[in-house]
Amino acid sequence: MSFGACPIPIADYPVVTLAHGGGGRLTRQLIERMFRAAFDNEWLAEQHDGAILEAGEGRPVLTTDSFVVSPVVFPGGDIGKLAVCGTVNDLAMCGAVPRYLTCALVLEEGLPMELLWRVVSSMGATAKAAGVQIVTGDTKVVARGQADQVFVNTAGVGFVAAGREVRPGMVQDGDVLLVNGDVGRHGIAVLASREGIEFETSIESDCAPLAATVQALQAAGVELHGLRDLTRGGLGTACVELVGERQTYRLDEAAIPVRGDVRGACELLGFDPLYVANEGRFLAIVPERDAARALEVLAEHRPQPDAEPARIGVVDRSAPGRVVLRSVVGGERPLDLLSGEQLPRIC
């Protein structure tokens, strides 16, 4: 993706200064020249304290995420793309059609102006691709050493039509667990980039907006009983968070797609790929009768051409409240939440 030249003259303003966050002349220059260029829409043009929106069909849905990923630019994306995808995807996981985003930046004094442009133009491009508008925002600047380059918060509003709401608690016994592609790319791509580790093959983040995929599943008549994007904490955490007190998610390790190079990197680094973050992968829990159709839709909407959707498990009541993994060699073990932190600043 190419973003064009930075609209702020770099010769005059090579880096972000405290005055860019002061609410005065330089803040206005950032908003008018950079943010409006990147996010171009009628709401920003109005320069109001908030954005007065059009109501969509159904109930409004609200979500938020802050992003602190390091490095800011990584193979397959950057913090801007991530911030748009992450919030769009949270809305999609509720069954909603994402419509509007906010963009709130905390910048460290000295941040290269070109890097800021890269981040916001990436946000604008990703928002356009995902069919959402970035309608309002905020910029704060803190002194050197009080933040690390740039933190991005996005909140999002979407609308969910009656009958399309997806909530925890709708999953039924006999349902099938599907994923829309192999797991672990994002976490390994970011970590490798941060630590300067090189692999034989190039591992890029799977970061992608997923709302169109969810809408395609709905349009195909697939009953969606559960949706969860596999971000921080990965597939394992998502399953443990989602499983109800009375049900059991039984996962088949052999069926969970992990790319060979990602698996190798995980072995090398001591990570379990089931707990590594993804940013373009989700779990869809559907009735058995809809599973084949859902897999077809997922195959038609791959976030990356080589992302292979898969059926990875079933729901029953054999061990209430647990997620049980049948390993490749045949044994079974329960999955749980991690007690430590394996990959800080991965999103």
Next chain:
Amino acid sequence: MSFGACPIPIADYPVVTLAHGGGGRLTRQLIERMFRAAFDNEWLAEQHDGAILEAGEGRPVLTTDSFVVSPVVFPGGDIGKLAVCGTVNDLAMCGAVPRYLTCALVLEEGLPMELLWRVVSSMGATAKAAGVQIVTGDTKVVARGQADQVFVNTAGVGFVAAGREVRPGMVQDGDVLLVNGDVGRHGIAVLASREGIEFETSIESDCAPLAATVQALQAAGVELHGLRDLTRGGLGTACVELVGERQTYRLDEAAIPVRGDVRGACELLGFDPLYVANEGRFLAIVPERDAARALEVLAEHRPQPDAEPARIGVVDRSAPGRVVLRSVVGGERPLDLLSGEQLPRIC
């Protein structure tokens, strides 16, 4: 305000660790024990990726602000109270009834757990007082030295009924400019606290939610042509941002209320009180015929008992696009945006 004991056992978890942001067991503990206790509502209990809301009357309004104020606790408030008031007030300035907030935290490793509890319980208490629900959130933790204690982002959703929208561009010639109290307290209170400056009197932040005041103005039949809260950049910046290309805001310096101790502190520190941040003050622009009634309503809804509302100027076309201040000694000078940063990390 008293917040009760921290619901996380301090002996076991005296400070925030990277694992509190890992999405695993400790993140869940924070959410379940601390955030749900502070923000208690049905949406958080659902533990979903987003909050499915009830639509309100009229169009949805969306806004966001990040808060990086230092120190985190200051006379008259803390970053949590500020984060709720700031976003509630941005919605109110659109004419909307605030309903739902998000809470996204970026925490520095080592943040005292008691301080985090103070911040989130203050958010909960302020949200309750302002009649809004904190329905969804996010927590990230970065390593020591990569942020400064705690940054808070709040996004907010409200609803504005037909005919109650307030937007830039509605101001008419002959309108009157009102403020709901004296200006400059917040900025001076925070700066004095940060720098350890003591004044003879105690200067506390004016931080307060303003939505009930705006609703009271609407209920009293006051036609609201312009609203702007006087946050970062103060009254001067708000006027310059709001004035249209064809109109002139004429301010009467003698009529702008500034408390004696705040004025003294400004003189000592070299600040112009018109550019010092407030967090519970707003500009209301109304037709002449509604001015007296509006002042009565403002007097009935003082953010602090000693906040004195005032009529501070008028709108005409004498100097298109400008804000002109008639000084106490009689001369006139145009106000403009500040070109530097006078008070970093004031909100």
